[in-house]
Amino acid sequence: MAAINLSKMNQEEVIQAVIDHGGAGITKCIQCNACASVCPVAKAGFPLFGRLLFRKLQTGHYEEIIEDASSWACQACNRCTEICPRDAKPFEIVFAFRRMQAGELAISTSAFTPLMSLHATGHAVYSETSQELREQVGLPPVPVTSIADEKAQKEIQTLLDNGPMGELGIF
Amino acid sequence: MEKCGIYLGCNIPFKAPDIEQSFNKVFPKLGVELVDLEGATCCPAWGTAPSFDIDTWLAISGRNINIAEEKDVDIMTGCNSCFGVMSEAKHMIDHDAAKRKKLNENLALIDRKFKGNSDVFHVSHVLYDRIGLEKIKESLKYTLKELKIAVQPGCHILWPTEVMEVKEKNSFFPTILKELCEVLEADVPHYSALNACCGMGAMRSTDQARSFGLFKTKLVNMKEEIDPDMIVTTCSSCYLQFDGAQKNLRESGEIDFEIPVFYYTQLLALCMGFDPKNVAAISATPRDQIIQKIQSEARLIKQEA
Numbered sequence: 001m002a003a004i005n006l007s008k009m010n011q012e013e014v015i016q017a018v019i020d021h022g023g024a025g026i027t028k029c030i031q032c033n034a035c036a037s038v039c040p041v042a043k044a045g046f047p048l049f050g051r052l053l054f055r056k057l058q059t060g061h062y063e064e065i066i067e068d069a070s071s072w073a074c075q076a077c078n079r080c081t082e083i084c085p086r087d088a089k090p091f092e093i094v095f096a097f098r099r100m101q102a103g104e105l106a107i108s109t110s111a112f113t114p115l116m117s118l119h120a121t122g123h124a125v126y127s128e129t130s131q132e133l134r135e136q137v138g139l140p141p142v143p144v145t146s147i148a149d150e151k152a153q154k155e156i157q158t159l160l161d162n163g164p165m166g167e168l169g170i171f
Numbered sequence: 172m173e174k175c176g177i178y179l180g181c182n183i184p185f186k187a188p189d190i191e192q193s194f195n196k197v198f199p200k201l202g203v204e205l206v207d208l209e210g211a212t213c214c215p216a217w218g219t220a221p222s223f224d225i226d227t228w229l230a231i232s233g234r235n236i237n238i239a240e241e242k243d244v245d246i247m248t249g250c251n252s253c254f255g256v257m258s259e260a261k262h263m264i265d266h267d268a269a270k271r272k273k274l275n276e277n278l279a280l281i282d283r284k285f286k287g288n289s290d291v292f293h294v295s296h297v298l299y300d301r302i303g304l305e306k307i308k309e310s311l312k313y314t315l316k317e318l319k320i321a322v323q324p325g326c327h328i329l330w331p332t333e334v335m336e337v338k339e340k341n342s343f344f345p346t347i348l349k350e351l352c353e354v355l356e357a358d359v360p361h362y363s364a365l366n367a368c369c370g371m372g373a374m375r376s377t378d379q380a381r382s383f384g385l386f387k388t389k390l391v392n393m394k395e396e397i398d399p400d401m402i403v404t405t406c407s408s409c410y411l412q413f414d415g416a417q418k419n420l421r422e423s424g425e426i427d428f429e430i431p432v433f434y435y436t437q438l439l440a441l442c443m444g445f446d447p448k449n450v451a452a453i454s455a456t457p458r459d460q461i462i463q464k465i466q467s468e469a470r471l472i473k474q475e476a
Contacts, residue, residue: 022225040368040374041374044370044374045381045384046378072218072377076372077326077330078326091331095221095222098222102223108377110218114218115219123181123185123212123213124181124213124216125181125213126185127185130186130188133185133453136452136453137189137450137452137453138449139188139192144207144208144209145209149210152212154281155210155234156212156234159231162277164223164224168223
């Protein structure tokens with residue numbers, strides 16, 4: 001994953017980084033804040049969402065928000081994308097920002113366990129007590145997913161290791 | 172018999188396998204054969220690959236969809252998050268030639284090739300759109316007359332409508348789950364927080380207190396406006412939040428009531444007469460009383476001779 005040199009980032013570079021990480025709509029945002037009117041992150045009381053986040057990015061103030069965890073509370077619900085009058089796809093900008101944060105390892109600590117589990121078993125969520133629960137309701141102790149399939153686990157590890165996530169050294 | 176690839180995800184097989192069993196019971200009874208997707212992985216969850224790199228996300232989703240392609244079936248998923256992640260991935264792959272090229276370069280590393288002939292559906296879409304209300308009605312043994320349901324469709328089945336095969340007429344006033352419950356003859360009144368988020372998922376793992384705050388607002392709105400006998404959802408994440416976090420709120424003294432929660436196919440399986448020991452056996456909020464009430468002699472639907 002290409003490292004971002006914070007000290008040298010100017011406004012254009014921040015906007016370009018958002019676009020490169022999947023948030024092309026950043027240049028369309030006109031600060032109307034319709035996105036925030038339907039956003040669960042806003043309703044739940046997190047500090048950084050909607051037009052404030054997008055304005056910080058548009059004006060190149062990336063460094064001062066890089067550690068903010070609000071983006072990691074985004075539910076990816078896409079209410080914002082559904083109603084944005086400029087078709088800026090705000091969800092994609094939030095996730096582009098998340099990917100920029102992830103590239104700096106400014107990651108919510110809660111993200112690590114599912115990541116490691118995904119790499120090891122193919123499942124972001126897994127618990128051994130599930131075997132008992134499954135048998136209790138009359139199912140085989142393990143499903144036919146990657147959890148009991150070595151070839152499938154190798155495939156998922158190949159896909160993760162050979163991309164930018166592998167370069168971050170988290171697995 | 173129509174076939175459908177059953178994509179389990181993570182929460183259903185490992186946290187709520189009674190939901191998995193309810194799929195195994197209701198779909199064959201409704202004429203849909205479930206086809207296993209061997210070796211399927213996590214969709215991948217929003218907080219994993221999609222938060223790091225789009226191409227890795229598309230590779231993992233593309234691999235899952237490819238497993239269905241190789242069996243010549245569409246994908247059906249019971250988890251809204253899996254549905255959202257894979258529907259968005261499929262939409263990107265279908266509409267962006269460069270992304271599709273990169274996807275196939277990645278899949279070549281594991282000897283796979285994305286073809287694009289399997290679509291992604293949600294359990295409620297298959298029930299509503301492909302099976303239909305009439306067939307569901309014919310399969311019932313018990314009626315839910317005079318029982319009141321609060322429905323919780325969840326977020327990822329509603330937005331963004333652009334990427335979905337089956338759409339609500341108005342995604343901010345969804346009716347599919349309401350109609351699926353009404354065909355069981357239950358009352359399904361509107362409540363004003365119907366389309367609000369339950370706070371599960373990324374928000375709960377980032378900040379539990381704020382997640383529970385959002386959840387409580389919605390739960391109390393249901394209670395105050397319609398006082399339901401049960402909450403019914405078609406999202407496994409919403410299910411875990413309504414069932415589990417409700418218990419947390421009771422234990423911390425924030426609420427003083429209890430509303431049983433079902434995933435829709437669990438309720439449907441009970442109405443078809445299946446054994447709750449298989450299809451509705453695991454919950455943090457007790458359901459025994461309402462299950463007993465549902466499967467009672469008085470609720471038997473009289474079969475015409």
